[in-house]
Amino acid sequence: MAPITVTIKLFAHFRTGRFKEADHQFPPGVACRDVILGLGFRLGEMGIVMVNGHHATLDHSLNERDTLALFPLVGGG
Amino acid sequence: MDKILRVNMTDLTTKVEETPAEWAGLGGRALTSTIVAKEVPPACHALGPNNKLVFAPGLLSGTAASNSGRLSAGAKSPLTGGIKESNVGGTAAQMFARLGIKALIVEGMPQGEGWYALKVGKDGVTIEEERGLLGLGNFAVIEALQSLLGKKTGVIAIGPAGEMRLTAANISVKDPSGKIRSHGRGGLGAVMGSKRIKFIAIDDEGTPGIQLADPEGFKAASRIFTKALMDHPVSGQGLPTYGTNVLVNILHEAGGLPTRNFTHGQFDGHEQICGETMHDTIVARGGKPRHGCHAGCVIQCSQVYHDQEGQYLTSGFEYETIWGLGANCLITELDDIARADNLMDDLGLDSIETAVAFGVAMEAGLLPWGDGKEVVRILREEIGKGTALGRVIGSGAGAVGRTYGVTRVPVVKNQAIPAYDPRSVKGIGITYCTSPMGADHTAGYTIATNILNVGGQVDPLKKEGQVELSRNLQIATAAIDSTGMCIFIAFPALDIPECLPALIGMINARFGANLTGDDVTGLGKSVLKLERAFNLAAGLTSADDRLPEFFHSDPITPHQAVWDFTNEEIDAFWDF
Known part of the structure; x- marks a missing residue:
C-alpha cells in the first residue's frame, strides 16, 4: 500500500535539535506510538498528543493528511 | 496573636484590634471574603462609603514555605456588582505576615477632595495627606517611595486608572525587583481610588518574624512540599522555561484560542507571539526567561522581557495578556504587546479586562484590527489622560459593548472572559x-x-x-x-500524592492545628x-x-x- 503523509508539529523543548513542523511518510494506519518512538522520544516524555486538534491515545491510528501535535508536559494559567 | 488593622477614611482614624476567634483559622481569600460578607452591605454602591477594601496575607505567608507569598484583596466589585477576591505576589504579603497583620480593613470615605496615603509598620497604621505623587504612574510612585523610604519599603498603589475609579483599574504591588504585580481583576483599584488612597507603604523593620508552633514538623513538611513542586514537570520545568505563554500554541492546536474577539478558535499568527518565540527572543536580547514574583517562589514562571536595544520593556508578561492583545486583537508584534503590558502596569489597568475591551473596540470599528501602535497610543493618550474614549475602554469590555452597540461582548457578570474559549x-x-x-x-x-x-x-x-x-x-x-x-x-x-498532605502539614505546624x-x-x-x-x-x-x-x-x-x-x-x- 502507498505510504501516507502526516504533518508532525513539535512544541516547547521538543523542537530543540529537531524541527517545528514537517511532513513525514508512514505506512497506512501507523500508531502515534510508533511515530513518537521513531522520532527518538521516550513515551514518558509525552505530555499532550493531539491529532487534528483532538486529544489522542498512543494507540490511535493515523490517516493520510492527519496532523499530529506533540507537547511535553507543560502548563500555564 | 495576629492583629486586625482598621482604617476609617470618613473620620481619618485608625485602630488595632484583636483578631476575633472565628477569624483565627482563616487567611487570604477565606478571610477577605468572610470580612466582606460580614461587614459590607451587599446592596451598597461599590464606590460608596459602605464598601470596604480588605487585604489579607495567606495562612502560610511570611514562612519559609515555597510559593506562599500571595496577598488577597477583597471588596464588593464595581465591575461585577458581586464579591471579589484577587490575589497577587510581590513583597507585601510576607511583610504583612511578619508584622503580625492578619488583615487590613479600609472603610468609609473622605468628605473632601483630598488624597491620602497609609503607612503600615510595627506600631500599626497611620493616615497621611498625599499630594506629590497624585496622577503619577505606578513605576514613578514606587521609585519615589523607594528613594524616600528606602529600597526595602513595601508598596501597594493605584495608578491614574484607579484615581479615575475606572472599573478595569487594578491595585499594584511592588515585587522583589521593584517592578509590579497586580491584584488584577474586578476593579479593586477603583475601590481604593474611591477611598482616596494613592498608596500604602509598608515598613517591616524591627519585627520578630513568625513563630512556628512546631518548627521541626514545619521543616519536614516544607521539604516534601518543595520537592513535589520541583519534581512535577509543569511546575519544575515547563513553567520556569517558557512561562505561562507556552499556552498560545497549545490552545491554538486544540482550537480553544479565542481569536478576533472570540470569532475563531485558532490564530494564524500564533508562532509570532507564542512562548517558544518569546523564550528565544528574551534569551537573544539578554532578558531573563526565569523570574519569581515573590521571594521563596521556586517555580519562577515570570520573566523580564527586553526590547531590541536590550533595555527593559516589561516583566510578568503573561499568556492572558499576550493572548488578549495578540490573538484576540490580531496583533502579531510581541514588542507592541510588551509595550502595552508595561503601560497597563504603569496606569494600573487589568491587562485581561483591558485587552478584551480593545477587542470589542476593534469590533466596534474604533481602531483597526491588529494595530498595536494604536493600542499603545490609546493607552497613553486616551486612558492615561482620562479622555471620554479612554474612560470607556478603561471601564472594561462590557462598557465598550454597551457604549458602541456591540453584541459580541465576552463577559460574565460584566467581567471579561479570558484566554480559553x-x-x-x-x-x-x-x-x-x-x-x-x-x-x-x-x-x-x-x-x-x-x-x-x-x-x-x-x-x-x-x-x-x-x-x-x-x-x-x-x-x-x-x-x-x-x-x-x-x-x-x-x-x-x-x-503527586504527597503534595497536599505536606501543605496541610505546614499549616498544622504553623498554627499547632x-x-x-x-x-x-x-x-x-x-x-x-x-x-x-x-x-x-x-x-x-x-x-x-x-x-x-x-x-x-x-x-x-x-x-x-x-x-x-x-x-x-x-x-x-x-x-x-
Whole structure:
C-alpha cells in the first residue's frame, strides 16, 4: 500500500535539535506510538498528543493528511 | 496573636484590634471574603462609603514555605456588582505576615477632595495627606517611595486608572525587583481610588518574624512540599522555561484560542507571539526567561522581557495578556504587546479586562484590527489622560459593548472572559458561569484536566464530567487561595500524592492545628457558599451564571463547537 503523509508539529523543548513542523511518510494506519518512538522520544516524555486538534491515545491510528501535535508536559494559567 | 488593622477614611482614624476567634483559622481569600460578607452591605454602591477594601496575607505567608507569598484583596466589585477576591505576589504579603497583620480593613470615605496615603509598620497604621505623587504612574510612585523610604519599603498603589475609579483599574504591588504585580481583576483599584488612597507603604523593620508552633514538623513538611513542586514537570520545568505563554500554541492546536474577539478558535499568527518565540527572543536580547514574583517562589514562571536595544520593556508578561492583545486583537508584534503590558502596569489597568475591551473596540470599528501602535497610543493618550474614549475602554469590555452597540461582548457578570474559549474547552465555561468572581479562569482551572492532562483527562469538547470537574477545582482553589499559595501548586497537588498532605502539614505546624484533608475541602466549600450568598443578597441571580448568547448561536472553528449546556445543568454546579 502507498505510504501516507502526516504533518508532525513539535512544541516547547521538543523542537530543540529537531524541527517545528514537517511532513513525514508512514505506512497506512501507523500508531502515534510508533511515530513518537521513531522520532527518538521516550513515551514518558509525552505530555499532550493531539491529532487534528483532538486529544489522542498512543494507540490511535493515523490517516493520510492527519496532523499530529506533540507537547511535553507543560502548563500555564 | 495576629492583629486586625482598621482604617476609617470618613473620620481619618485608625485602630488595632484583636483578631476575633472565628477569624483565627482563616487567611487570604477565606478571610477577605468572610470580612466582606460580614461587614459590607451587599446592596451598597461599590464606590460608596459602605464598601470596604480588605487585604489579607495567606495562612502560610511570611514562612519559609515555597510559593506562599500571595496577598488577597477583597471588596464588593464595581465591575461585577458581586464579591471579589484577587490575589497577587510581590513583597507585601510576607511583610504583612511578619508584622503580625492578619488583615487590613479600609472603610468609609473622605468628605473632601483630598488624597491620602497609609503607612503600615510595627506600631500599626497611620493616615497621611498625599499630594506629590497624585496622577503619577505606578513605576514613578514606587521609585519615589523607594528613594524616600528606602529600597526595602513595601508598596501597594493605584495608578491614574484607579484615581479615575475606572472599573478595569487594578491595585499594584511592588515585587522583589521593584517592578509590579497586580491584584488584577474586578476593579479593586477603583475601590481604593474611591477611598482616596494613592498608596500604602509598608515598613517591616524591627519585627520578630513568625513563630512556628512546631518548627521541626514545619521543616519536614516544607521539604516534601518543595520537592513535589520541583519534581512535577509543569511546575519544575515547563513553567520556569517558557512561562505561562507556552499556552498560545497549545490552545491554538486544540482550537480553544479565542481569536478576533472570540470569532475563531485558532490564530494564524500564533508562532509570532507564542512562548517558544518569546523564550528565544528574551534569551537573544539578554532578558531573563526565569523570574519569581515573590521571594521563596521556586517555580519562577515570570520573566523580564527586553526590547531590541536590550533595555527593559516589561516583566510578568503573561499568556492572558499576550493572548488578549495578540490573538484576540490580531496583533502579531510581541514588542507592541510588551509595550502595552508595561503601560497597563504603569496606569494600573487589568491587562485581561483591558485587552478584551480593545477587542470589542476593534469590533466596534474604533481602531483597526491588529494595530498595536494604536493600542499603545490609546493607552497613553486616551486612558492615561482620562479622555471620554479612554474612560470607556478603561471601564472594561462590557462598557465598550454597551457604549458602541456591540453584541459580541465576552463577559460574565460584566467581567471579561479570558484566554480559553468555553465552546471548545467546556469545563472552563462552567467556571466562567458559576464562579462568584465573574469570568475568571483561575477560579477553577479546568484547562489542567481538559487540555494539559494534569489531574486526569476530561474531553474538552464533550459536556460529560465538566460540572463536577469545575466544582472540585473551584472548591480546591478557594482553599488554596486562603493559604497564600500560588495557584500553580495545583499542578503537583493534582498529580503527586504527597503534595497536599505536606501543605496541610505546614499549616498544622504553623498554627499547632490538626486539620485534615476534609477540613481543607470544607473550608473551600464554605468560602464558595459564603461568596455566592453575598452575590445573591447583592441582587445577582442564577440568570447571571450564564455565558453571552453568541456562544450558543455562533459555532467556533475548527471544531464548529457551540456552548450547549442547559440552565439546569449549569445550576447543578451548586449542589454541594
